[in-house]
Structure formats: structure tokens, C-alpha cells
Amino acid sequence: MTANLFKTALIGGVVLVAIIAGAWYFIAPPDAAPIALSGYIEGTTGYPSEFNPAQVVCAESTTDVALKRCVEAPEQEGGVAPAFRIKVPAGTYRVYATLKDPSDLGLSESGKAYWSAFVTCGFLASCKDHTPLEVVVHSGATASGILPHDWYVR
Numbered sequence: 001m002t003a004n005l006f007k008t009a010l011i012g013g014v015v016l017v018a019i020i021a022g023a024w025y026f027i028a029p030p031d032a033a034p035i036a037l038s039g040y041i042e043g044t045t046g047y048p049s050e051f052n053p054a055q056v057v058c059a060e061s062t063t064d065v066a067l068k069r070c071v072e073a074p075e076q077e078g079g080v081a082p083a084f085r086i087k088v089p090a091g092t093y094r095v096y097a098t099l100k101d102p103s104d105l106g107l108s109e110s111g112k113a114y115w116s117a118f119v120t121c122g123f124l125a126s127c128k129d130h131t132p133l134e135v136v137v138h139s140g141a142t143a144s145g146i147l148p149h150d151w152y153v154r
Helices: 002-027 117-121
Strands: 038-044 055-061 068-073 083-089 091-099 134-137 142-146
Touching (some): 068 083, 134 142
């Protein structure tokens, strides 16, 4: 009798495993697209002045216009630039900064300061290219050294 009970339990276990495996196949089939994992974009803010006013730094997706992540960077006096770190889904982004409150500087609007070719060229007068650069973020990785400092083109 014990041998029959053991066989029945074993067959029942195998059937249960088959049912769970089959259900998993229909929930997440093998050819399903993987879920995009997150990564980070980090860098510092800058402003053409003796201090860095409070800013909002945003990463906007180059492929999904609805995907934009922003963080605040505090005001900073002296030579220390405020750091930022933005968590985003893996993908390609353009990064820009805006003034948190333009009226603090007597402005009616902020404009956008992109991480651009002008920044990587060294802010020289001979640098004419203000094209925003694309930042590629891989799952689990950090794209660092991003400087949205190009306030010279609106």
C-alpha cells in the first residue's frame, strides 16, 4: 500500500510541476521582450556666474517623448558645483538643466542648458557647435561626467 501511495504522490508532484511550468510559459513566454532595467546619469550643474543658482536637471528620452526624469540641484556658492544623479530606464537621453526659479536672477524664463558639443569643446569662442549630446544608459550602469552647462544658445 505504501508503494502505491508513493507512486501517486510522485505522479501528483510531476503533474503539479508541469502545470506551473505551463502557466509560466503563458505568463512570460520565452520570446517576450525583456523589461528595461534602470541605470543612472550623473554629473554637475554649472552657470556662467560666481555662483550656481538652484537648478532642475532633466533627462529626456530620444525615443519616447513621454519619458522624462528630473531632479533638483541646490544653489551653491563658490567653486563647488552641485552634483545630480537621475535614475532612468536603460536607453538614450539628452540632458539639460533649467533654473529652478528664474526670477531669483531677474529673469522671466530660464532657457535650457544642454550637455552639448560646445561643453566638450571647452566653451571656446571657436566652438560653434551647440548640438545636444546623447547619453546612453545601460542597465545597472552609470553614465557619469555629464555637464549640462551650455547656457549660450536658447
